[in-house]
Amino acid sequence: xxxxxxxxxxxxxxxxxxxxxxxxxxxxxxxxxxxxxxxxxxxxxxxxxxxxxxxxxxxxxxxxxxxxxxxxxxxxxxxxxxxxxxxxxxxxxxxxxxxxxxxxxxxxxxxxxxxxxxxxxxxxxxxxxxxxxxxxxxxxxxxxxxxxxxxxxxxxxxxxxxxxxxxxxxxxxxxxxxxxxxxxxxxxxxxxxxxxxxxxxxxxxxxxxxxxxxxxxxxxxxxxxxxxxxxxxxxxxxxxxxxxxxxxxxxxxxxxxxxxxxxxxxxxxxxxxxxxxxxxxxxxxxxxxxxxxxxxxxxxxxxxxxxxxxxxxxxxxxxxxxxxxxxxxxxxxxxxxxxxxxxxxxxxxxxxxxxxxxxxxxxxxxxxxxxxxxxxxxxxxxxxxxxxxxxx
Numbered sequence: 001x002x003x004x005x006x007x008x009x010x011x012x013x014x015x016x017x018x019x020x021x022x023x024x025x026x027x028x029x030x031x032x033x034x035x036x037x038x039x040x041x042x043x044x045x046x047x048x049x050x051x052x053x054x055x056x057x058x059x060x061x062x063x064x065x066x067x068x069x070x071x072x073x074x075x076x077x078x079x080x081x082x083x084x085x086x087x088x089x090x091x092x093x094x095x096x097x098x099x100x101x102x103x104x105x106x107x108x109x110x111x112x113x114x115x116x117x118x119x120x121x122x123x124x125x126x127x128x129x130x131x132x133x134x135x136x137x138x139x140x141x142x143x144x145x146x147x148x149x150x151x152x153x154x155x156x157x158x159x160x161x162x163x164x165x166x167x168x169x170x171x172x173x174x175x176x177x178x179x180x181x182x183x184x185x186x187x188x189x190x191x192x193x194x195x196x197x198x199x200x201x202x203x204x205x206x207x208x209x210x211x212x213x214x215x216x217x218x219x220x221x222x223x224x225x226x227x228x229x230x231x232x233x234x235x236x237x238x239x240x241x242x243x244x245x246x247x248x249x250x251x252x253x254x255x256x257x258x259x260x261x262x263x264x265x266x267x268x269x270x271x272x273x274x275x276x277x278x279x280x281x282x283x284x285x286x287x288x289x290x291x292x293x294x295x296x297x298x299x300x301x302x303x304x305x306x307x308x309x310x311x312x313x314x315x316x317x318x319x320x321x322x323x324x325x326x327x328x329x330x331x332x333x334x335x336x337x338x339x340x341x342x343x344x345x346x347x348x349x350x351x352x353x354x355x356x357x358x359x360x361x362x363x364x365x366x367x368x369x370x371x372x373x374x375x376x377x378x379x380x381x382x383x384x385x386x387x388x389x390x391x392x
Contacts, residue, residue: 008207009217012145012183013037013045013113016203021054023143023201027108030099032061032092032131034069036115036224037145045113045145050085057087058106063114063127064093064168065225072226072294073252093123097168098130104138113145115224116182117234118152120161121169121241121351124224125182129171129189136196144202146183146390148217150234153179153210153391156378158238158318161353165345170353175374175381176318177238180388181205187388204390213312227257235309239321245348245358246325247337249302253294260288261324262304263297265335272305274327282314283307285324319367326361326370 016023017039029049037045049055060067066077067089076094081087090103099110110131114124128144135142158176166172172193178185183202190200208217214231223229228237240258243250251260262268268287275285288306292298307324309315329336338358339347349355360370 009148009212009219010206011039011147011219012203012205013048014039015206016145017048017052021052023203024055024109024111027141028056028058028106030059030061030104030107030110031057032063032110032112032127033114034063034065034067034224036069036222037113037147038220038222040219042220042222049111057085059103060085060087060089061099061103061110061131062089062091062093064123066093069223069225092127092130097127098134100134101138104134104140107140109141109143110135111143111145112182112186113147114182115147115222116149116185117224117228117237118149118177118179119238119241120158120174120176120178120353122237123168125185125189126168126171128182128186129193132186132190132194132198132200133196135198136190136194141199141201142186142190144183144186144200146181146202146204148205148208148212148214148219149179149181150214150221150231151177151179151238152213153181153389155179156381157316157374158377159353159357159374160377160381162355165350165353165355167350169351173353175377176353178381178385179210180385181390184385184388184390187390188385191388192384202390208391210389210391227252229257232309233258235312235315236307236317236321239317239319239324240307242318242321242325242348242351245339245346245351247296247339248325248328249290249292249296249304251290251292252296253292253298254290256290256306260290260304260306261328262288262290262302263332263335264300264302265332266303266328268303268305271303271328271331274331275305275324278323278327280320280323281316282309282311283320284310319371322357322361322370323367326367329361330364
């Protein structure tokens with residue numbers, strides 16, 4: 001792809017600015033965002049809309065990790081006043097997941113601009129699903145300022161979601177890797193799953209095509225959450241996030257979150273040897289020692305592996321990381337454990353979207369058996385998503 005084509009990719013907020021904010025004129029605007037929403041010059045959407053004379057910004061809304069994107073995963077955030085603008089920052093993560101009638105009373109249109117990563121178990125899309133429901137009930141318009149999917153728009157992979165396991169890490173039955181931009185996913189959710197569909201407008205990216213990886217977009221990357229620092233992290237996350245459901249460290253509290261795995265009782269050299277013999281495409285396992293400063297095994301020396309992507313086009317993150325979990329359980333059956341159920345549900349099950357995968361790993365099923373049925377999920381979702389695709 002040529003440099004001229006690269007620089008043609010523009011995010012939704014840049015598209016909106018080129019329209020001189022015409023869709024927002026005369027409307028009172030709420031904004032759900034975090035620091036990941038920037039233009040090519042690293043100006044934040046927050047600053048862009050606040051400083052635009054054509055835009056009347058009246059309220060701010062914060063998803064998981066907070067408006068500043070600095071709060072740890074799972075930590076509740078609270079409504080507060082933004083010190084720069086003196087606008088309210090309403091929390092949509094914690095005791096309340098959706099905007100209330102009072103929060104929306106002064107809002108005509110709620111603009112959402114945030115960098116999604118194209119994986120079902122990432123909470124921003126599901127926060128928007130709650131926004132869409134509230135907006136439909138209270139007759140508020142929703143606008144998505146779209147951004148490229150950093151995993152591209154073609155790959156669909158992984159199991160679907162059992163509706164009994166619906167949560168903020170997956171409310172509706174989309175595959176783990178869905179291949180949609182946030183605008184496309186919002187349109188699908190609004191039409192297929194919202195009891196009272198909201199008036200939704202997506203301001204699309206310009207110049208992005210489904211087969212374009214992030215590197216071809218020539219856009220800056222700002223971490224959308226504290227443990228998503230790099231594009232390599234995003235590439236691992238569809239599989240590595242599943243480690244959260246075990247007593248293994250997924251690298252939180254280190255400089256390599258979701259790229260390493262380990263525990264104090266693991267021999268990293270032996271684990272790397274066993275995993276490399278499995279010959280998974282596009283990946284190499286290197287022995288790695290680390291000491292997390294937070295989260296699981298904090299301040300304890302852990303043995304394990306760093307998972308190096310050697311060919312991103314061939315790398316299969318979900319299958320690869322399930323194989324890592326399956327292998328560690330086989331090698332260390334008396335030490336490995338699933339995190340205990342919360343309200344009767346294992347966190348691993350909530351992430352993967354079913355109870356069967358954990359059960360299959362427990363009885364020693366191989367990966368082809370565990371992955372049986374994923375192709376049907378892919379084909380079905382390929383058809384379901386078709387009406388909502390915005391990019392060729």
